[in-house]
Amino acid sequence: MTFLPLKPIPMKERISMIFAQYGQIDVVDGAFVVIDKHGIRKHIPVGSVACIMLEPGTRVSHAAVRLASQVGTLLVWVGEAGVRLYASGQPGGARSDRLLYQAKLALDDDLRLKVVRKMYELRFGEPAPAKRSVDQLRGIEGARVRKTYELLAKRYGVKWKGRRYDPKDWARGDIANQCVSAATACLYGITEAAVLAAGYAPAVGFIHTGKPLSFVYDIADIYKFDTVVPAAFKIAAKSPGHPDRAVRIACRDIFRETKILKKIIPDIEAILAAGGIQPPEPPKESVPPAIPEPTGIGDAGHRGG
Helix, strand or coil: CCCCCCCCCCHHHCEEEEEECCEEEEEECCEEEEECCCCCEEECCHHHEEEEEECCCEEECHHHHHHHHHHCCEEEEECHHHCCEEEEECCCCCCHHHHHHHHHHHHCHHHHHHHHHHHHHHHHCCCCCCCCCHHHHHHHHHHHHHHHHHHHHHHHCCCCCCCCCCCCCHHHCCHHHHHHHHHHHHHHHHHHHHHHHCCCCCCCCCCCCCCCCHHHHHHHHHHHCCCHHHHHHHHHHHCCCCHHHHHHHHHHHHHHHHCHHHHHHHHHHHHHHCCCCCCCCCCCCCCCCCCCCCCCCCCCCCCCC
16 A cells, blocks of 8 residues: 655644643554543544644653654643643744744844834734834833733623733632633644744744744734633633633634634734845855755645655
8 A cells, every 4th residue: 555645734724723631642553543541542633733732641652743743733742721831842843044034034123123013013903103112112012911901801800910820830820810821822832833834933033032932922912812812801700610621612712713823824924024125045155955845735834744
């Protein structure tokens, strides 16, 4: 029997995410499966998922990681309820041409400001105030964000003392902060998958800097208050027994309804294009690939199967 090479499908055609907990993830008869302690298998259509969130109690085989990599699915190791991100397995990663382009925009103060202004425009639906630095825009943005939290809390009748949580002890936070943390973790997961699929580096940010996911936070913030944060407050108002599960289900439904995976990569391209430069050409002395990669149907950052 002849097997055709696996090829990643575009991010916009995928479902957003799946959570896995307390099971062994492996490849059995060519299928990506979760096997629980009773030996019961559950099949995961790995190639049609943007990212798989691996919660505590999950073990992953080498074969499973290899298959996820081949089909361009991001594996994300998260904490209880998915609110802390420990590590991720790249489904492809930055392409050199796009990484140089992104880095050039981030390192030039004038170009960076143009990119930040575009982010502001997409996030708030209006042009950024004129003659403001990146730090000043960050301050304006922070004030608007705090006000938005207050308005959402008032709308849903939720007690709100501000965005306060302890990453080392998530359970100590109030239910509203727990719900917001769970919701943003879901958004960060699919955003990171899209950033990597587009061929860019998650760490090279413009508003956020110095973190492994700085660019992910930059991009996710554009959608946060139109998607997952209102849902988090709505769920917090009901005080469910398992808020994290309720939030994850709500986020999954929101991602499907808003078709957010169809928006993220085009928005990334539009944001970076605001810098007004072309991606740099390779140096004249550069050496072309010894074995050219075949053209695939996946996104720019996906490796060929």
